[in-house]
Every structure is written in C-alpha cells, then in structure tokens.
Amino acid sequence: ARRLTCAAGVVGMLANVRVLLLHTNHISRIDNIGSLVNLEVLSLSTNKIDMLPDARVFANLPRLVVLELNSNRLKHQGTVQGLQGCVRLRYLSLYWNAVTKIQNYRCRKAQQLQQI
Numbered sequence: 001a002r003r004l005t006c007a008a009g010v011v012g013m014l015a016n017v018r019v020l021l022l023h024t025n026h027i028s029r030i031d032n033i034g035s036l037v038n039l040e041v042l043s044l045s046t047n048k049i050d051m052l053p054d055a056r057v058f059a060n061l062p063r064l065v066v067l068e069l070n071s072n073r074l075k076h077q078g079t080v081q082g083l084q085g086c087v088r089l090r091y092l093s094l095y096w097n098a099v100t101k102i103q104n105y106r107c108r109k110a111q112q113l114q115q116i
Helices: 031-035 055-059 077-085 105-112
Strands: 019-021 041-043 066-068 091-093
Touching: 031 055, 055 077
Parallel strands: 019 041, 041 066, 066 091
Antiparallel strands: none
C-alpha cells in the first residue's frame, strides 16, 4: 500500500474539510495545514513527524478541537508551543512520543495550553 510522505498534495484540495484523518502514513512535515481554516479534527498518529509548525500556522486553525499526534517522533520540550494559538483545542494526544517521557512534561504543557 502506498503511504503519504507529505500532506502538501492533499491539503490544497481540501479547503473546506472539517475532519482530516492522515494517520498511519509517512508524513514528516505539516507546515502547510494553516490553509485548512475549517478544520476541527486532525489525526496524524503513526507518522514520522518530529517537529510541529510555529504558532502562526496554528493560529490559522481557529476551529481545531482535536489533534492526535500519537506514535510520531516528537521529542523536544517546546514541541507543542505553537499550539497556544489553537484557542478551541480541547483534546491533544501525544502518546508514544519521546517527549512524553520528560519529567513533568504533561503538567507543564497543561499549564501552557489551559484550554485543554
């Protein structure tokens, strides 16, 4: 089965999409998702993402409520810093990423992302 390595080709065709399920692919970058202004649910679990875009990209996703990033390659403490622009975000899943092994990581991020 063919798997996506980049979401760029898909994103351009989905301007009005509300739910985007791109889990179990080989996607490593998601810098281009900022054009999906109607997006409410984004599932990117089981990919190869090691870095999230900055706050400018996520600020363009005012309706994002659910973000699933399980089983990726996220490992740095500042990983979710850009998500502060997602004021409606209520569910963030980072299970099976190295970043979740950092002591007190979950508590610190919960304080930063108080809307969750």
